[in-house]
Amino acid sequence: MGVVLSKSLFIKQALLTLVLAIVLSLVSSLIQFIDGVHDQKLHIDKDFDELLAVVEKPLSEAVFRLDIGFAQQQIDSLLLNAAIAHVEVRDESGAVFVQATTTDDDYSVSSEWAEYFLPEIQGYKRQLRLETPEFQAGYLLVLPEKRFLLDTIFKEHLSILIYNLFKDVLLASLISLVFYFLVTNPLKRLTETLSTAGHKEELPLPKSFLRRHKSDELGHLHSTFSQLWNKLNTALSDLERSDSHTKAMIEHAADGILLLDENNKITLVNTAAEVMLKVKGESLQSSSLESLHAASSWGAFYKILNSLKVDSPQTVETLYQIQSAELPVEIRLAKYNIQDKIETLMLIRDVSDRKETEAHIHHLAYYDAVTNLPNRQYLADKLAETLQSQQHGQSYSAVVFMDLDRFKTINDSLGHNVGDQLLCCVASQLASLIEENIVFARMGGDEFAFLLTNLGSDKARVEKAIKGFSESIMYACQQVKKAGRHEVHITASLGATLFDESGYSAEVILKQADTALYRAKEYGRNTFALYKAEMQAVSDARLEMEKALHHATEFKLFELYYQPQTNDKDELIGAEALIRWKDDTKGFIPPDQFIPVAEEIGLIVEIGHWVLNEALSQVATWLKEGKWQPSWRMSINVSPIQFQQAGFLPMLKEQLEKHKVPARCVDLEITENMLLNDLSSCLDKMNAIKSLGVYLSIDDFGTGYSSLKYLKSLPIDRLKIDQSFVRDLLTDKSDEAIVHAVIAMAKALNINVLAEGVETLLHYDRLREINCFYYQGYYFGHPLPPNEFIAAFVHGSATLKPSL
Template sequence: MGVVFSRSLFIKQAFLTLVLAIVLSLVSSGFQFFEGISDQKAEINQDFEELLAVVEKPLSEAVFRLDVDFAQQQVDGLLFSPTISHLEVRDESGNIFVEATGAKRDFSVPKFFTDFFLLDLQNYERKLHLETPDFDAGYLYLWPEKRYLLDRIFKEQLSILVYNLFKDLLLASLLSLVFYFLVTYPLMRLTESLSHVGHNDDIPLPKSFHRHHKLDELGNLHATFASLWKKLNTALSDLERSDSHTKAMIEHAADGILLLDDSNKITLVNLTAELMLKKSAIELKSHSLEALHTPSSWVEFLDVLQNLNLDTPLTVEARYQIQGVELPVEIRMAKYRVQSKVETILLVRDVSERKDAEAHIHRLAYYDSVTSLPNRQYLSDKLCDVLKSSRGTNSSSHSAVVFMDLDRFKTINDSLGHNVGDQLLCCVASQLDSLIDDNIVFARMGGDEFAFLLVHLGDNEVQVEKAVNKFVRSIMYACQQVKKAGHHEVHITASLGATIFNGDGASVEAILKQADTALYRAKESGRNTFALYKTEMQAVSDARLEMEKALHHATESKFFKLYYQPQTNDKNQLIGAEALIRWKDEQKGFISPAVFIPVAEEIGLIVEIGQWVLNESLSQVAIWLKEGKWDPSWRMSINVSPIQFQQAGFLPMLKEQLEKHEVPASCVDLEITENMLLNDLTSSLEKMHAIKRLGVHLSIDDFGTGYSSLKYLKSLPIDRLKIDQSFVRDLLTDKSDEAIVHAVIAMAQALNINVLAEGVETFVHYDRLREIGCFFYQGYYFGHPVPPEDFIAEFVHD
């Protein structure tokens, strides 16, 4: 029955309505029944009281007269009522005067019903009393027939119960019919319409449905269904479009796509995968995934695949076997759950081109393009590996790094050309490579510098040193052999420096630095030599490194100051000053420019320092000009490093500084060294002429100490030669120095070039220079270099 009821809303409603009506009717009738019994009890009490009142007087008289027959007659008359079960009349003493009992009858109501429903209906007692004469005759006792009374009540109430039940069932039936026509039937029509509606169709319903149910709940239900159906149609359209897009993206994806089921069988393959793996989708689905991999690749890949967690994408590399050819691939895998099933998607990418590119990049990063030897980075990495392995095993085995530099290579490169130089490097690399065994790394560090890493030479440092010396001698001997570079036979030698280490607290940088220090010491000792790093060399190296760090810090923090030394003529008149840089270190105090300027040139700071000097000196001249303390005819001499002078941006920077400080170009005298001219005379001449066109003066500083030919002087646009102080200092005691000074002054006069002597420290020097025709001076005799405020105070007179 439950299945039947579950199929029809109308049947459910009708059944429940009838059941509810019956229950409610029975409950209502039960209330009426109990209420009826209560009313009947009141009527019974009233009837019995009235009956007793009627017979009270006759029975009282009968007892007074002791008329038993009359009394019996009265009692028997009362028994004609079926509601009385027994009667007794007792006299004043309590003795029975008369009594009567009703005939026995059968009743349909059980006795316990009467005890339950008429429990409170008791026996009746009436006192018999005569008023005339005043006499208490006794008592009348009456026992009601309860079963008869209850049977009569039941019969009366049963008819009411049947009537109410019929009425309620009829009402429930009518309500069910109304519900059917108002709710069930329209719902049936609506559901029938929904069951026949097609994709992208509206829900078809008769106009009467809309007319009768437009504003009620069924109308709202229809509107809701229509809205949901519209949204569902939209969602279905979007889903179809998304599915088409997904299929198109899978099919046309740049990566091969393989979909695996929970047993790792291939269930989906896209076109890219077919082309990459050179198999159709049917072939791939019929083969296992293992068939695609090389044996070694499959073991590792299977382990990763089996341990892959859900929703945790992972990228691995593997090797596929495609028609006998190995194909490196990159696989992006992800495992996920779809409707209680686990699937795995593999995005497979051919990385053979990338691997080739990585190999090429690796070669570019770790190998020299000219000699094909490992480069500095490769050697450093190998050295790092050696140090790590030594620390990991606590081994005392010694290794060594040997640096080698070809002697006179720059001369060969410049004179014979770079092509010949490269061929020579290749020839050296090829010849030395034959001396290299498995425990030696041979690398080109750059330029004409090579390096050797000798690994695990032994535990005895003395024996290791002998082995290194033997290896170095073989290298030096090989380098001395005649080399063919192009059409040239070249004779070269090599300088070598080495360091021995066992990995105890050493670093890659420190070891390479030690080898470089040893090589530098070998070069200082002469060419074609070898030096082994010793601890005492470290002090020199550390001092140099400390100087470099301090110089960087000083440059960044602008710890430099400019001092100014006066320049005068033979009449003791000020003609200008030279700006001299001074550096006062916090720990070491003043450091001579002769010490830190060469270091600055080597580490590339000289350009920045030179720019600062030019800016600071021009700024000071500008201030003095505004204050009227600098004569426009005076010159500020500023030293320019050859490295700074050769910079392409030097001339624009000079113009910018002159314009920035608004200093007349005639107030500036740039001092350059003659060695600068050796690098590129043509370029230097062009730049010097451009400087002269600006109006800036040019001087050759430290003249006589360089190596340039004197014939250059006639073509140089210079205004002044500065005789180096080394010649002036011994002018009075050394005839050679005097002769040089004479020659320089005479040559300068012939070329119409002024001469200024540096290092004039005494009056005797000054007097002798004036005698031989030098009329411009600079030195301690005229004034020491001083800060700008002291310079004005000491040498500028108002």
């Protein structure tokens, strides 16, 4: 690398050193000059004192003798000294006796300079007197020639100045040379080395440089440069790797990447963007961003792009126009500032698959998988929207619930596949009746619903229209349906409710429609019911019953009463445990009112568990106290739902072991309807119960689907004739025939028979005549609490006394 003279460090150093040397030399000479002037003043004072001392006496005598010539001669001799400018002698009266002045010569310095440097030297005065005789002769005044004195001083110090200046300049030159060889030249070589070194190369220097400057500042400088150079090489390598890495990530990114300048022009395009947009990068860079967008999406996107702030990323969804199709994309926008330039990064992702998935999920969430109709959630949302937009009194809307009659029977007999086909057939047929203001939805199972909006403000006309609509639905359902290979005949029950203001909630409206549907089914099915306020009272009573039943179950507010069972010899053979519930406000609630509710809401299993535990606990207590005979049976009713539970048999074993009650003291009563669901499973469970030693009875026999087919194969010990047949035994020949048939059938199958509902002596006698020997009813005793039962039917006699 060439050295520019005007910028050479050596020249700068040499000039600076020379100037400093000259300045220092001049300052030193000035100081010496000032000191010399001071010393010269002292010397001048001394010379003048000595000179005046020489002429003092002769001049005193000349004045005493009034010898002017001699006196003039003396002062003229003083003027021979160039340092004296003027001499005068004055007598004692102050008059000039004699005087003399030197001629005005030229000097190298001016009077002003002389006055400036020698201000203290003004003149020398000496008194003239004689000692013998004592005489005051006056005084002698000598004025020095300051220009001569200063000129003499200058000449004396000029040689010193020249000497010092030469010496200092020479020294500065030597220092500059030394600096050049020690600093400038090595630095020059070092910089030349730095300028010629290539990337990833070491800093090559002659060994002489390293040898001479290994331990000095230049060596340390070279070491520092070497470290910095290595760091720079490392940083450059990292930067190159980072740049390559960034390019590779951009190029191989799964998402499309576009980079925009501050004018929103495309400056960078990766391969994924080219593939996604089906355009080459060069074409994209020469086109506008707007050309990528669908016409409907550009305005909103442009507004977001322009309002985007630096370092505030934002994600937007928009539509791109790819050839002739629209492509939904998600774009991550990020605006940033690099080296005072604004850039915008666009990360583009194809979300068409996600949109399809979202649409599929939305369809699954809001549409029924079997019929492809809107589902319950869809209808509830639409109902909520209607309530929000509807204004009071302006127009009525309605919700109609529809339930297919006997669908469960069809589903169970023909199979679920046929049932699903039937649902699809119904949905397809009813869809043709749906108008623009009607939402037709499947609520689940065989239940459908219709939401009819903006029906008008005349309530009577709207009710008539709803009734007509429901009749058209019922008529359509009555038409023969093709389900697979089967022709199916079905009917439908419908319940509807009207509303005309947003004060209702969707839950209340749906509940009202469901209440109306429930009432329609009570009317006999294949009919229509419109919700009335009095229906709600029934529904509220049901809800109140459910709430109270939950409370009673949780806090065990039930009681067990016991009704005696006897034989034809009036002997106690056992008792039936009957649950009783006394509510704080309603008093005793009959089991036939709350047991069906408990079965519907799922509490019957917990209640049944409590009954079994309570009854066995009571039997165990009575056995210990000797109040219960081991041959007596405790009849305990088991709900079909409880019996079908997988854990029923283990629970029964656990209770028997817990209370240590002999199995022969327990008689479980089940209903015959339970056997229709799964005879095989029921038979296995009944055999397992019998293997424990527990007795089994069929309760309410004759009221269900009585069949010899299953009766002959069941391990049962007793049939209980339902009280509805016993009550009219004396007056209804049909009931008497049924009782005769049951007794005869049971005798043939070697099964005992117990008649329920025996209330009079006439009933008792008639049953004995037709060979029924076991009884239960009010004639023998009402159900009583445990202590009262023992007091009434156990203590005091071995035979039971009927109550008259």
